[in-house]
Amino acid sequence: MSKGQSLVLALLLAAALPALAQPVPPAPSAQVPAQASAQGVPWASLSPEQQKLLGKFGGNWSTLPPERQQALARGSQRWLGMTPEQRGQAQQRYQRWHSLPPEQRQMLRQRWQRFQSLPPNEQAAVRQSFKRFQRLPPDRRKLLREQWHNASPAQRQHMVQEAREHRMRRMQMHPPPRH
Numbered sequence: 001m002s003k004g005q006s007l008v009l010a011l012l013l014a015a016a017l018p019a020l021a022q023p024v025p026p027a028p029s030a031q032v033p034a035q036a037s038a039q040g041v042p043w044a045s046l047s048p049e050q051q052k053l054l055g056k057f058g059g060n061w062s063t064l065p066p067e068r069q070q071a072l073a074r075g076s077q078r079w080l081g082m083t084p085e086q087r088g089q090a091q092q093r094y095q096r097w098h099s100l101p102p103e104q105r106q107m108l109r110q111r112w113q114r115f116q117s118l119p120p121n122e123q124a125a126v127r128q129s130f131k132r133f134q135r136l137p138p139d140r141r142k143l144l145r146e147q148w149h150n151a152s153p154a155q156r157q158h159m160v161q162e163a164r165e166h167r168m169r170r171m172q173m174h175p176p177p178r179h
Helices: 003-013 048-053 055-063 066-081 084-099 102-117 120-135 138-150 153-173
Strands: none
Touching: 048 055, 048 066, 102 120, 120 138, 120 153, 138 153
């Protein structure tokens, strides 16, 4: 197995890595069968490209738990649907993730699980706030990060409450369009 294929497999194994970006739609020819939702994914149902990408698992695919098969199938769909630039970005994210201490990875997993448990409208609000933060100039983002890190828990709670109130005022002034 080449170094590139090993990295791709490692990326697929880290498919649970939190990412707030919208998922890349799977390629039409690489769909996971509908019946796979309650059971495993048959190896034969994977596209030839997916089988090549997941070749390391081919010999013991049937022994993998159904959830693992589904996660690998979804991950391979996402990978195959990415542009070379997106793949490069995914590799960089994985390398950053892999270099984190285990405690920090665990903390991020817990945050991701908390995010996933939010109602869809709250998830959308978090994504929107993140996008607004990303659009800020780098020096402003740095200042905000420093303020957050230097704040006490009570001060942080106050900052969160102020942000919520600000968002509510903004929504009242500019309600979202109705469809």
